[in-house]
Amino acid sequence: MNNRIQLYQHVSQHCSWEITHHYSTSFSTSIRMLHRDLRYPICAIYGFVRLADEIVDSFHDYDKTTLLKKFEQDTYDAIEQKISTNPVLQSFQETIHRYHIPLELVDAFFKSMYLDLEKHTYYQRAELQTYVYGSAEVVGLMCLCVFCEGNRQLYESLKQPARALGSAFQKVNFLRDIQTDYQILKRSYFPEFVHKSSLDETAKRQIESDIEQEFAVGLQGIKRLPIKSRFGVYVAYRYFYALFRKIQRTSPEKIMQQRIRIPNHHKLMIMLRAGISHQLNRI
Numbered sequence: 001m002n003n004r005i006q007l008y009q010h011v012s013q014h015c016s017w018e019i020t021h022h023y024s025t026s027f028s029t030s031i032r033m034l035h036r037d038l039r040y041p042i043c044a045i046y047g048f049v050r051l052a053d054e055i056v057d058s059f060h061d062y063d064k065t066t067l068l069k070k071f072e073q074d075t076y077d078a079i080e081q082k083i084s085t086n087p088v089l090q091s092f093q094e095t096i097h098r099y100h101i102p103l104e105l106v107d108a109f110f111k112s113m114y115l116d117l118e119k120h121t122y123y124q125r126a127e128l129q130t131y132v133y134g135s136a137e138v139v140g141l142m143c144l145c146v147f148c149e150g151n152r153q154l155y156e157s158l159k160q161p162a163r164a165l166g167s168a169f170q171k172v173n174f175l176r177d178i179q180t181d182y183q184i185l186k187r188s189y190f191p192e193f194v195h196k197s198s199l200d201e202t203a204k205r206q207i208e209s210d211i212e213q214e215f216a217v218g219l220q221g222i223k224r225l226p227i228k229s230r231f232g233v234y235v236a237y238r239y240f241y242a243l244f245r246k247i248q249r250t251s252p253e254k255i256m257q258q259r260i261r262i263p264n265h266h267k268l269m270i271m272l273r274a275g276i277s278h279q280l281n282r283i
Contacts, residue, residue: 161221
């Protein structure tokens with residue numbers, strides 16, 4: 001690889017890093033806890049996912065379907081040709097090839113992105129599962145490919161925990177953003193909520209029970225991750241679990257009125273406590 005291509009690859013990686021940092025300070029903090037070899041590849045995945053999310057969630061004054069189709073085609077072209085003039089897709093395709101990420105994960109991701117444009121209400125749990133698999137679980141599996149660094153046996157053994165953790169993260173986000181999703185984007189992801197005008201305690205507890213089980217499965221997988229990735233993923237787990245616990249303590253009425261957040265000073269405490277637990281091997 002000549003020096004100019006290396007420079008372009010470095011700039012592309014940095015672009016994905018900047019997207020990750022500006023869109024999610026919590027996630028970028030977790031990435032900094034990974035071994036340095038893994039940081040840019042994970043940012044490449046996040047940058048790709050974030051760009052697609054922005055198309056379907058934010059570009060309201062534009063033809064989202066046309067933009068998503070163009071982005072999808074550009075993605076597959078980048079993967080096939082192993083080059084892209086889009087820096088985000090350049091770093092993503094390099095990560096796809098370097099870590100042998102299966103293309104069916106990319107296929108499933110785009111399927112869920114189109115669902116965001118076409119389907120706003122999920123009446124059945126099976127429908128929700130299909131959507132969550134493509135929008136969140138496959139992202140966890142892409143990251144797992146990076147974490148396992150070519151160890152396919154380890155990857156296969158950790159697929160289910162990675163899916164569970166991705167699903168738990170996504171559903172926590174759904175609960176946190178339920179006001180915006182329901183009132184502005186007109187989306188209703190939870191079948192327990194779909195026939196009601198507002199979230200009630202019974203529906204909230206049913207949803208939380210499902211999330212709790214997924215967190216438990218995901219944590220068992222974190223314990224078996226390679227050392228280079230374990231702490232970073234554990235920090236992300238601790239952050240999302242703290243957010244989940246705060247949502248559990250919040251009334252349905254308040255959740256429907258405001259977005260639940262973790263203050264920055266609390267995030268720092270979460271990271272410090274996660275570090276102590278990790279050092280003492282008490283994950």
